[in-house]
Amino acid sequence: MSTTTRRQFLQTSLIGGAAALAATTVGRIAQADGHAQAHTVTIKGFTFQPAQLTINAGDTVTFVNGDGAPHTATATNRSFDTGRLGRGASATLQFGAAGRYDYFCEIHPRMKGVLTVV
Template sequence: MVALSFGFTVAHAQDSNAVVIKNFMFSPMSITVKAGSTVTWKNLDGEPHTVVNDAGLFRSAALDQNDSFQFKFDKAGVYKVFCGIHPNMRETITVQ
């Protein structure tokens, strides 16, 4: 039962616009969501990371391991995201 619940949770997390921060990368590096969707980033690295929109729309505090940050995307568009601590970490969020 636990294995089945875990499998469902992982699939459900992917369906609910989850982004994992691990190995100094956003995964997935590109995601498409519907307008009105909330994206959740979770840091699984042992180092802190931030989630920053290059246009200044949002910026998380430093996320320690297992911390998460959420943002609701109300408007269609392409949003560039990076880590303010490690600017080489980049991601694109496309909102339809």
């Protein structure tokens, strides 16, 4: 291979590789921005507010403890758990799989909620 041909090959390879990398990066940014929405469930008065919430797959839900007592938001099937949230603490979870998720507070088991992912 001559020096000129080798240079042309390398230039073409570098330009093609850069274009492929740019396309991949843009695709990832578009997916990250996508149509995902952020939702909030407030824990107040020993209840989850709202107690029932429907979201799209990929959305996030932030559980915020507005009570003086600690709480958790724990799926009955153990697929998610915020862990113990003290006063003013929060935990954000992303839900990718469609389905119905019943959840409760492990500390106060009478506190219940339902999250539906479509």
